[in-house]
Amino acid sequence: MATLNKMEKKKVLLMGKSGSGKSSMRNIIFSNYRAKDVRRLGATIDVEHSNIKFLGNLTLNLWDCGGQDAFTGTYLTTQKSHVFSNVGVLIYVFDVESRSFDRDLATYTSITNALAEFSPSADVFALVHKIDLVNPEFRVKVVANREAAIQEASGPFAKSLKVFGTSIWDQSLYKAWGSIVNSLIPNLDVMERYLWGLMGETKAEEITLFEKATFLAVMKVTSEIGKKNPYPDRDEKMSNIIKTFKASLAKFTGDTAGPDFCEKFCISAPKFALIIEELTKNTYVMVVLPPGEAEANCARLNIGIARKRFASMDVLSGQEHDEGQDEGSGGN
Amino acid sequence: MSRGEDGEQADDGPQDPDSKKLAPIERKPRLLLMGLKRYAKITGVRYLVEANEDKCRSGKSSISNVVFRKMPPQDTLFLPTTTAILKESMHTFMDFQVWDLPGQIDYLDPNFDPDSIFGGVGAMVWVLDAVDNYMEPIGRLTETILHLQDSYPFIKFTVFIHKIDSIADDSREDVIRDIMQRITDDLYDAGLENPPINYYGTSIYDHSIFEGFSRVMQGLVPQLPIFENLLNTIKDRCHFEKLYLYDVYSKVYIASDTTPIAGSAYELGSDFIDLIVDLSEVHGWHRGNTQDSKMKAQQIYIEECGFEADFTQPVDPEVQLAESQVINFKGHHLYLREINV
Numbered sequence: 001m002a003t004l005n006k007m008e009k010k011k012v013l014l015m016g017k018s019g020s021g022k023s024s025m026r027n028i029i030f031s032n033y034r035a036k037d038v039r040r041l042g043a044t045i046d047v048e049h050s051n052i053k054f055l056g057n058l059t060l061n062l063w064d065c066g067g068q069d070a071f072t073g074t075y076l077t078t079q080k081s082h083v084f085s086n087v088g089v090l091i092y093v094f095d096v097e098s099r100s101f102d103r104d105l106a107t108y109t110s111i112t113n114a115l116a117e118f119s120p121s122a123d124v125f126a127l128v129h130k131i132d133l134v135n136p137e138f139r140v141k142v143v144a145n146r147e148a149a150i151q152e153a154s155g156p157f158a159k160s161l162k163v164f165g166t167s168i169w170d171q172s173l174y175k176a177w178g179s180i181v182n183s184l185i186p187n188l189d190v191m192e193r194y195l196w197g198l199m200g201e202t203k204a205e206e207i208t209l210f211e212k213a214t215f216l217a218v219m220k221v222t223s224e225i226g227k228k229n230p231y232p233d234r235d236e237k238m239s240n241i242i243k244t245f246k247a248s249l250a251k252f253t254g255d256t257a258g259p260d261f262c263e264k265f266c267i268s269a270p271k272f273a274l275i276i277e278e279l280t281k282n283t284y285v286m287v288v289l290p291p292g293e294a295e296a297n298c299a300r301l302n303i304g305i306a307r308k309r310f311a312s313m314d315v316l317s318g319q320e321h322d323e324g325q326d327e328g329s330g331g332n
Numbered sequence: 333m334s335r336g337e338d339g340e341q342a343d344d345g346p347q348d349p350d351s352k353k354l355a356p357i358e359r360k361p362r363l364l365l366m367g368l369k370r371y372a373k374i375t376g377v378r379y380l381v382e383a384n385e386d387k388c389r390s391g392k393s394s395i396s397n398v399v400f401r402k403m404p405p406q407d408t409l410f411l412p413t414t415t416a417i418l419k420e421s422m423h424t425f426m427d428f429q430v431w432d433l434p435g436q437i438d439y440l441d442p443n444f445d446p447d448s449i450f451g452g453v454g455a456m457v458w459v460l461d462a463v464d465n466y467m468e469p470i471g472r473l474t475e476t477i478l479h480l481q482d483s484y485p486f487i488k489f490t491v492f493i494h495k496i497d498s499i500a501d502d503s504r505e506d507v508i509r510d511i512m513q514r515i516t517d518d519l520y521d522a523g524l525e526n527p528p529i530n531y532y533g534t535s536i537y538d539h540s541i542f543e544g545f546s547r548v549m550q551g552l553v554p555q556l557p558i559f560e561n562l563l564n565t566i567k568d569r570c571h572f573e574k575l576y577l578y579d580v581y582s583k584v585y586i587a588s589d590t591t592p593i594a595g596s597a598y599e600l601g602s603d604f605i606d607l608i609v610d611l612s613e614v615h616g617w618h619r620g621n622t623q624d625s626k627m628k629a630q631q632i633y634i635e636e637c638g639f640e641a642d643f644t645q646p647v648d649p650e651v652q653l654a655e656s657q658v659i660n661f662k663g664h665h666l667y668l669r670e671i672n673v
Binding site: 036228229230231234237238241242244245248249251252253255260261262263264265266267268269270271272274288 | 537596597599600603604606607608610611612614615616617618653654655656657658659660661662664
């Protein structure tokens with residue numbers, strides 16, 4: 001019952017030096033802040049806990065740990081077992097502009113050591129943040145340099161470590177968080193089977209499932225034609241694009257940005273058609289189709305039929321094994 | 333390249349590839365972007381060359397790059413300083429040119445041929461840095477306006493009070509009012525009453541710069557009243573709340589219906605266009621089997637309506653114009669339709 005264990009609360013530690021941008025990215029990903037809104041955030045004192053419901057049955061227990069040296073000291077001494085036990089994921093944020101990268105690395109090493117002691121099975125992600133401040137030509141090089149140094153300092157996590165260059169001003173942030181969140185989601189295989197079922201009923205090139213509040217890509221299936229898409233980073237591009245637009249809609253209606261995007265969104269362009277629809281309480285589905293009205297309408301109907309199937313998975317994740325076989329069979 | 337009339341400044345400047353085709357449309361309506369090199373008079377040319385990185389920048393080049401080239405605002409930090417007249421020509425439904433004048437040219441120098449620059453100019457946009465000391469630029473601006481009023485009375489002046497985002501919300505109005513007052517007073521003292529100047533507070537980080545440009549451009553569109561009438565008719569027939577005619581490439585709106593509404597639907601509309609353009613970039617790759625119709629500068633109707641409407645009108649498959657809708661966000665609907673490519 002490995003899946004059941006995974007459904008428990010997942011503790012996610014967000015750490016890094018003070019001012020490196022931890023709270024900013026947390027608010028952008030989970031609280032629908034726009035990038036320019038984060039200016040108003042102050043320094044985080046001690047640890048800010050937040051429980052984030054993700055896909056209904058998965059709760060992320062996010063610990064945003066204030067990064068001032070005094071706090072980091074207590075995490076590593078008096079609160080050591082409290083902070084580092086039962087950790088699912090550690091996200092460590094490096095400021096790319098930091099003047100004392102060696103010192104950051106030293107702190108990082110002591111934190112990974114503490115983590116290895118209490119939660120040896122945790123995943124570690126290192127984000128080289130504020131990459132937008134580096135001239136675009138040098139970004140790849142800078143990240144690669146930092147990655148090598150961070151890897152060396154990671155101790156027992158060096159192998160599983162993933163490093164991303166991120167910026168709150170573009171989609172790189174969504175790429176990193178999409179990958180983080182994917183490491184936490186249970187029964188991805190079942191969801192994938194459902195999506196393939198839906199794919200079979202429509203002529204879709206690609207079907208992607210997004211989490212509602214964060215609009216992070218959870219799952220994706222791609223047809224042979226869809227694989228030819230020249231943008232491998234399209235998921236995080238979509239997250240970024242849609243979240244930006246969601247903020248515009250919220251600004252227009254005058255509400256604070258809630259989790260809702262809209263009931264339905266569609267484009268029919270000369271080269272493609274695209275539908276984004278609410279699928280379940282916690283997800284949106286995006287279907288990319290070849291151009292043409294018939295295909296688009298057919299896809300819409302099938303999404304409606306598939307909705308029920310997916311809804312059952314949202315609430316209970318134990319039952320879907322019996323039902324998984326006949327999904328999508330009602331199409332057309 | 334027959335560009336004799338431009339003067340020597342134009343010849344060694346960085347040119348975009350399009351500019352080779354410029355010659356036939358030299359006489360097209362021209363939009364001048366002007367601003368000031370802050371210390372030009374005091375320190376002379378040498379200083380200009382060395383210190384141009386920080387001192388020169390009221391933000392003109394950033395503006396034209398954001399508006400006319402879709403550059404993300406944060407990337408403008410890396411733009412070099414303008415050293416020669418930059419000319420952008422726009423081929424949307426109306427051909428016109430945007431000239432970005434370097435801050436350090438002394439336009440009032442008697443040796444300078446004013447006709448090469450100001451002849452044929454339809455609108456001039458003066459970019460004032462709101463956070464900098466604006467006394468000297470205002471002096472130069474009024475000087476320029478007075479100078480040009482005699483020879484070129486048809487130029488429409490617009491002042492962009494730029495980088496307004498760096499000023500706290502509360503004091504923005506005050507800064508704008510202060511600048512307006514000073515310019516009006518200076519011109520009044522020089523004997524010019526009711527000068528033809530519009531003022532907009534702008535920033536490249538939000539929509540104000542596009543809205544400002546929209547107004548400037550609308551001043552250059554001779555058919556504006558006809559467009560407005562047409563849009564009014566459509567709006568009434570279809571019960572839309574508000575209707576805009578956008579230029580997709582620059583997100584400038586060419587016209588809108590004349591109903592005043594609360595809130596900024598323009599902003600939402602241009603975000604909507606951004607969304608469509610971004611999505612088309614990600615998903616509109618060449619499939620090989622479908623016909624290759626290029627997504628280029630095009631005009632789109634964007635409408636916003638307060639109720640569910642039937643948009644199932646058959647589309648001619650040969651034409652293949654893009655359309656898109658956002659259904660039901662808090663009771664609003666958004667519909668966008670490409671009307672020509």
